[in-house]
Amino acid sequence: MAAVSQCFGAAAALSVSSVNSRKLHLPSRRSLPGRKASFFVVRSDAGVSSGSNSKPRRADQLITNAVATKADGAAASTTSKPGHELLLFEALREGLEEEMARDPTVCVMGEDVGHYGGSYKVTKGLADKYGDLRVLDTPIAENSFTGMGIGAAMTGLRPIIEGMNMGFLLLAFNQISNNCGMLHYTSGGQFKIPVVIRGPGGVGRQLGAEHSQRLESYFQSIPGIQMVACSTPYNAKGLMKAAIRSDNPVILFEHVLLYNLKERIPDEEYVCNLEEAEMVRPGEHVTILTYSRMRYHVMQAAKTLVNKGYDPEVIDIRSLKPFDLHTIGNSVKKTHRVLIVEECMRTGGIGASLTAAITENFHDYLDAPIMCLSSQDVPTPYAATLEEVTVVQPAQIVTAVEKLCQ
C-alpha cells in the first residue's frame, strides 16, 4: 500500500495543532471555505497577521456547496465540537459511506474494491455493509467496466468507478472522453452521467514509469467533465461527497503518497465546493498556485520563504477543470506575481493551461512573467535519485520565488 511520504518532514502524519486563519480583505463575491483545522502549521513570523486565532471561522464562511446541503445552522456550533481524527483514505471512505447511506443509487465498481477492501483501503468494509451489487468487484477490464458504469449512469444510477491506479484509466480513455464527457451534449441534454471516476495517480515511491502517471493533463481537454484533486482529509471527504452529488461526471484525482495523511475533520456533515480553490496561506508577495501533493512541497518551501522574509500566498486550486479564476484572480490582483507548482509534465500540463488562463484574464495585473514549475518531460524513472529530480522539490520552489520577487 502507499507508504507515508517521508518528504513532508515535520508535517508528516502529525495531527492538527493550531490553525491559521487570517482574514482576507478581498472583494470576494462569496466567502471562501475556511477550514476548522489546518493540517500544516505555518508560523506567521513575517508579522502579517495578529497571531493564531483559536476561533476557526466565521459562520458564513462555512460550507460552500455544489448542491444544497443540510445543517447550515450547525455552523455556529462547529467550534465547540472537536471533530475526529482520521487518515485521508479513511476520510474518502467516510464520504463514500455517507453518500451510499444517503442515496441508494450510489454504487462503487472497480478492481478489488469489494472483498479485498480496495488496494488502498478506501472501500474497506463497504462490501460487507452494502453487498456485492453496490460494491462491485470487476475483472481487470477497465475499458468495459468504465463503459458499463457510464451506461448504468445513463439509467439513473450514480456509480463511482475506481481505477486502481490512474494510469489504468488510459485503457478507458475512449469511454471517458466520448461517452462520459459527450453524451449529455450529443443527446441534447436527455442523458446525464453523474459518475465519479477516481483513483490514485502521481509519482509515488519508485513505482516505475507506467504507474507514476499524471492523467490530469490528458483529461483536461475533454469537454463535459469536471476534474478535482484532493489534498487533505478534509477536502478529500468534502470533494468526494460533492462529486457524488454532482450531476456531471467528475474525475477525482487522489495521490498515492497522500493516503496516510492524518487530520482532524468535523463530525458533522459538510460538502466542499467542486469549483472552488482553497486558500491555504494568505500572503502578500507572491501567489503560489498548486494542487495535490505539491501543496506539501510548497508549504515546506513556504516555511523557508517566511524565514527569509517573504510572504507567499498559497492557494490549492483543487478544481483542475474549471479553474477557480475568482480566487486566483483576486490573489493575482493583490500580489502581482504568480508561481505555479505542479506535478504534471511541463508540456501540456495543468500549469500550462493555468498560465494561459491567467495571462489572458489578468495580464494587466502581472508584474512579472508567470513561472511554472512542473515535472520533467520524462517517463518517471525507477531509480530513487532520478525520480527525485523528476518532480519539483521544495528547494526549487524557494529559488523560484526568490527569482520572481526580485
Place this chain on the structure above:
Amino acid sequence: MALSRLASSSSGSNLLRPFASALSLTPSLRRPISSAADDSTTLTIETSLPFTSHNCEPPSRTLETTPKELMTFFRDMALMRRMEIAADSLYKAKLIRGFCHLYDGQEAVAIGMEAAITKKDCIITAYRDHCTFLGRGGTLLQVFAELMGRQAGSSKGKGGSMHFYKKDAGFYGGHGIVGAQIPLGCGLAFGQKYSKDETVTFALYGDGAANQGQLFEALNISALWDLPAILVCENNHYGMGTAEWRAAKSPAYYKRGDYVPGLKVDGMDVFAVKQACKFAKEHALKNGPIILEMDTYRYHGHSMSDPGSTYRTRDEISGVRQERDPIDRIRKLIFAHDLANEKDLKDIEKEVRKEVDEAIAQAKESPMPEPSELFTNIYVKGYGTESFGPDRKEIRTVLP
C-alpha cells in the same frame, strides 16, 4: 469459496493434486553426481497429468530427458527460487522499493519454456518477470542491480522490477499494465512471420489479464493472419485479490480462444511445460496461434504489499507447496533415478545461495544512475530538441 469447491472434486483440475510418480525404465544404479549429469542416457518420463486440449490433438504425456537436463532443471529452478526469496528480503530491507512481484512457485513455467525453444524465439510477459528474464540469459547482477535502481541493471536502473528487457535474447519485457503485452506479443509474431524467421513468440499473461478485451482483439487478428503467436496464460488462480471464478465466467482459459486451439498444462511440472511448448511451437509455425494454459500457483501474494492471505487460506498455500512444488518434483525424480543424493542437492542449493549473495553484494556496489541519465533515451537521437534536415542526417538547429 474457491478452495472448497475445488477440493471437493475428486480428480481433474484440482489445486492439491497428488504427485503422480514418474515411470523409470533405466536401471537404478547409484552414480556420483558428476557423471550423472551426462547427456547420453535417456530417461523416459511421464508428465503428472495428461494434457487436456481444445480443438486440437494433445501431445503425448510421455517424453524423454537426460540426467543432465534433470540436474540443470533443478539447479536453475533453485536459482530462481533463491533469487525471489532474496528479493523478498531486499524489499523488506527497503533496498527495493515500489512494486515487486515475485514468481516463486511458478518457476517451472519459465524453465520448461526455455528448454523447448531457442533464443531466437521471443518471449514477452507482464510484471512478474524476474525469473523469465533470468531464463532468457539475464544475469543475477542485472536483476538485483535493476531492482535496486543501479547503473548495472538491465535497464540502467530506470525501469525497475516491472521493466526487464533483453533484446539480444528475444526477451521483450517486462510490462506494468495488465494485458497490454498481449497485442505487443502478437506484433512480435507478425514481425517474425514478415521476416520469415521460422520462429515463434510466447506472449505470457495471467488469469487476471485473461479478461482483457485487447487479448481477444489480438487473438482474432493473429488467427486471421496465421501468426506464429502462442498465448500462454499463467493461471495462478488469483488476479491480485480476486479468485479466478469471481473474475471469469469461464475459467477454462485454454478454451476461451474458441476458434483458436488450446492446451491445458500442469504448470508445476517442468516436463509438461516443456512438452507443451515444443508442441505449441510446431503448431504455431504451421497453423497459427494456440493458447496454452499453465495451471500454476504463486506462494507470495500478488506483490510485496499484498500479504497474500486475505483472499486465500494459509493451508491452501502450504498444501500446494507440499503437493505440487516444482522443485520438489524434480528432486523426487532425481532420487527416483538415482542421479544424486540428498547431500548433493543440498550442496547445489548452497552453491546457488552463495551465487545469489555474491550478486547482491556486487549489485549493492553499483552506483545510482547519474542525474544526466534522466534525459537520455527518451528519443533515439538527442533530446527531441534538435531540428534535423529532411534526411535526418545533420542538425539544423537546436530548439529552445
